[in-house]
Amino acid sequence: GMKSMVFLTAKMMQRTALFVTVGGLVTSLITTFLPHWKTMNSDLNEVENWFSGLWHTCLYTEEVGIQCKAYDSIMGLPMDLQISRVLMSVSIGTGASAVLAAFPGLEGVEMCIEPPGVKRRLLMFSGVLCWVSGLTTLAPVSVVAYTTVVDFWDEGFPDVMPRWEYGEAMFSGWFGGLALVIGGTLFFVAVCMGDYDRQTSSVPNSPQVKQKTQHYLKTEVL
Secondary structure (H helix, E strand, O other), X not given: OHHHHHOOOHHHHHHHHHHHHHHHHHHHHHHHHOOOOEEEEOOOOOOOEEEEOOOEEEEEEOOOEEEEEEOOOOOOOOHHHHHHHHHHHHHHHHHHHHHHHHHXXXXXXXXXXXXXXXXXXXXXXXXXXXXXXXHHHHHHHHHHHHHHHHHHOOOOOOOOOOOOEEOHXXXXXXXXXXXXXXXXXXXXXXXXXXXXXXXXXXXXXXXXXXHHHHHHHHHHHO
């Protein structure tokens, strides 16, 4: 069993965690600025497509293409979009901090002064930040998807009126949030693997070492 584990070292796991985290962070960042949080196609007017995001509303027509207009004031914003702005900003902040903290925590990256155990703590700190970042992306995206669906099925709404539906940003948001949560979890897996490596290398009576000494004794006898 040990041979197969050697292929995936703690060092590789750290780098995998960082790679997945950066992927999630970039996806969340793009999601934050995408106008496709909600879309609306009016049945009355086939050529008009509306998109709305956290920062602006866009209208797509075949003649003009896409025109976007920023929201006039925060007060006019629906509550779910106001909360989403805050949470997505928190997500990007914590995600970026996770990447910055993880980098000096990687094995093979030298720091000027390095007390023992600092790398391990940095990776754990990154892991926690990744989880916060992932959840603060998943929460607003899920809230907006939920409110959009609730409004869509609202009985009090005349049938002729076009309704908002949730757009592609929901899916990129769920993907980015999940990637951040997975990245954070992989940082902890990397820390556990590192602990295990240190344990087995520092304990002289571990089975591997015993086998080796027996092996040497056999060769001497031969």
